[in-house]
Amino acid sequence: MYTQGLNQAVEDGGPEDAELLARFQAKIDREEKIEPNDWMPEAYRQTLIRQISQHAHSEIVGMLPEGNWLTRAPNLRRKAILLAKVQDEGGHGLYLYAAAETLGISRAEMVDRLLEGRARYSSIFNYPTITWADIGAVGWLVDGAAIMNQIPLCRCSYGPYARAMIRICKEESFHQRQGYEAISRLAEGTAAQKRMAQDALDRWWWPSLMMFGPSDTDSPHTGRSMRWKIKRFTNDELRQKFVDAAVPQAHLIGLEPPDPELRYDEESGHWRFGEIDWSEFNEVLAGNGPCNRERMAARRKAHAEGAWVREAATAHALRKQARAAAAAE
Amino acid sequence: MPDALTAAYALRLGDDALILSHRLSEWVGHGPELEEDIALANTALDLLGQARLLLACAGAREGRGRDEDALAYGRDVLDFSNLLLVEQPNGDFAQTMVRQFLFDAYAVELWPRLSASRDEVLAGIAGKAAKEAAYHVEQSAAWVVRMGDGTEESHDRAQAGLDLLWPYAGEIFEADGVEAALAEEGIAVAPSGLRGPWRARVEAVLDEAGLAPPEGAGVRTGGRQGRHSEHLGHLLAEFQFMQRAYPGAEW
Ligand SMILES: [Fe+2]
Numbered sequence: 189m190y191t192q193g194l195n196q197a198v199e200d201g202g203p204e205d206a207e208l209l210a211r212f213q214a215k216i217d218r219e220e221k222i223e224p225n226d227w228m229p230e231a232y233r234q235t236l237i238r239q240i241s242q243h244a245h246s247e248i249v250g251m252l253p254e255g256n257w258l259t260r261a262p263n264l265r266r267k268a269i270l271l272a273k274v275q276d277e278g279g280h281g282l283y284l285y286a287a288a289e290t291l292g293i294s295r296a297e298m299v300d301r302l303l304e305g306r307a308r309y310s311s312i313f314n315y316p317t318i319t320w321a322d323i324g325a326v327g328w329l330v331d332g333a334a335i336m337n338q339i340p341l342c343r344c345s346y347g348p349y350a351r352a353m354i355r356i357c358k359e360e361s362f363h364q365r366q367g368y369e370a371i372s373r374l375a376e377g378t379a380a381q382k383r384m385a386q387d388a389l390d391r392w393w394w395p396s397l398m399m400f401g402p403s404d405t406d407s408p409h410t411g412r413s414m415r416w417k418i419k420r421f422t423n424d425e426l427r428q429k430f431v432d433a434a435v436p437q438a439h440l441i442g443l444e445p446p447d448p449e450l451r452y453d454e455e456s457g458h459w460r461f462g463e464i465d466w467s468e469f470n471e472v473l474a475g476n477g478p479c480n481r482e483r484m485a486a487r488r489k490a491h492a493e494g495a496w497v498r499e500a501a502t503a504h505a506l507r508k509q510a511r512a513a514a515a516a517e
Numbered sequence: 518m519p520d521a522l523t524a525a526y527a528l529r530l531g532d533d534a535l536i537l538s539h540r541l542s543e544w545v546g547h548g549p550e551l552e553e554d555i556a557l558a559n560t561a562l563d564l565l566g567q568a569r570l571l572l573a574c575a576g577a578r579e580g581r582g583r584d585e586d587a588l589a590y591g592r593d594v595l596d597f598s599n600l601l602l603v604e605q606p607n608g609d610f611a612q613t614m615v616r617q618f619l620f621d622a623y624a625v626e627l628w629p630r631l632s633a634s635r636d637e638v639l640a641g642i643a644g645k646a647a648k649e650a651a652y653h654v655e656q657s658a659a660w661v662v663r664m665g666d667g668t669e670e671s672h673d674r675a676q677a678g679l680d681l682l683w684p685y686a687g688e689i690f691e692a693d694g695v696e697a698a699l700a701e702e703g704i705a706v707a708p709s710g711l712r713g714p715w716r717a718r719v720e721a722v723l724d725e726a727g728l729a730p731p732e733g734a735g736v737r738t739g740g741r742q743g744r745h746s747e748h749l750g751h752l753l754a755e756f757q758f759m760q761r762a763y764p765g766a767e768w
């Protein structure tokens with residue numbers, strides 16, 4: 189069964205050695221890490237390149253909605269926290285690009301794919317940060333959802349990815365706590381602040397739930413990714429974990445998630461939630477979210493305007509080398 | 518006991534750091550390369566840290582119950598005392614880096630000297646800032662050289678940035694009664710004494726970069742006395758928006 193799946197995935201690489209495949213799978217089954225120089229099926233490599241680069245792009249694009257409030261943070265402490273967070277996200281992008289590069293793709297190629305619209309980033313960053321409360325909501329819910337997704341990735345079978353995730357998860361959980369603290373402050377503040385906080389929850393709740401991806405029944409790669417231990421839990425399992433954590437956090441500060449069907453199921457101990465509007469998810473994925481165009485335009489502009497800077501650095505480095513070589517003669 | 522002179526001095530230095538940090542924070546997410554985005558954020562964060570300590574110190578010495586936020590968000594243009602240099606717009610990356618280098622080359626001379634201040638609070642802040650400034654100037658000087666000695670385009674952009682910003686550099690070394698009186702007591706550093714070492718470093722870097730200060734450029738001053746360029750009001754309108762829209766709210 190799984191060899192069939194693999195053969196399908198390896199489209200132009202030709203059939204792969206069954207013995208190598210068996211050894212590869214056995215290694216994963218023993219919970220040993222796959223390292224860059226180890227043999228791996230082409231589909232495993234391509235799956236990881238897609239996933240890690242998508243993750244890296246998300247960190248970078250994610251700097252934009254939060255960066256939107258860097259110049260308007262309401263006090264100096266919040267400004268410092270936000271600046272540090274956005275800087276962390278840039279750092280996450282760096283580690284992840286580096287992890288993906290171990291699979292034989294350059295960062296420049298990955299960035300080109302993003303800018304040409306051939307690679308995705310997390311759709312959540314196509315939503316706007318309209319008020320300051322959104323900064324709290326993003327930290328609490330978006331970083332919170334990211335952690336749910338990423339903690340299992342710390343045990344991913346691919347060594348460089350797993351190690352990058354360990355470092356990143358520590359910072360993400362810090363971001364989550366700071367975001368929750370920021371929105372809590374609003375929830376216990378003036379009427380205007382409470383309104384801002386509830387409004388942010390109203391807008392970010394469903395998109396955060398969508399961050400876990402399509403429902404298991406509609407998720408094509410789940411089986412194979414689970415077998416390869418790139419994925420440890422299904423989308424729906426992770427989504428449920430997130431809801432179970434976030435609902436009591438909302439209630440604790442007097443906020444209510446915008447879901448009339450939300451109820452606690454005593455028997456299972458889970459919070460049951462209403463139907464997700466996947467048509468919205470698909471619209472945003474198709475490029476029709478509120479900020480898709482702005483986000484990509486901002487990335488393309490930064491890249492285009494940075495071209496002369498990157499060229500200058502290269503030209504100077506070459507000239508310096510040439511001078512050093514001339515001096516050595 | 519209120520100490521208006523030290524308060525004014527700390528406020529000047531704090532305003533420099535605050536406004537420059539704000540300018541750098543405008544770049545974050547839009548830098549020419551990921552590494553530069555992170556570096557710009559990092560410098561902005563260091564400067565913000567310095568600003569917070571200095572404003573808190575100014576507020577304490579002033580003795581009117583104003584904390585860092587009251588000072589940062591509650592004053593209008595006339596009461597800001599930063600150098601005109603740091604409020605100038607980012608422009609392109611060359612303009613930003615030239616501005617940064619001209620400032621860093623001053624900061625790296627100021628802070629080590631101020632770390633010997635007889636005022637222990639200022640000395641402590643300066644000790645920390647000295648380490649940061651040493652790193653900042655290394656980075657900004659490297660960029661000035663890279664751009665000056667890079668491509669024709671980068672050279673021209675760096676030279677244009679220098680032409681634009683050079684007139685604002687002279688203000689760094691101006692002193693009025695505040696610095697003079699405090700320097701006398703061993704509390705402040707007299708800015709005039711920093712001109713020589715600043716000039717030496719700047720000339721060496723510009724020389725390596727193949728750049729030259731503009732001839733006959735005038736000197737633009739007034740920031741220390743609250744006479745600012747048009748740019749500061751716009752910066753404050755954005756920076757102070759939340760505190761103005763929701764007076765008295767806690768964040
Ligand atoms: Fe991140």
Ligand SMILES: [Fe+2]
Nearest residue numbers: 331359360363
């Ligand atoms: Fe984060």
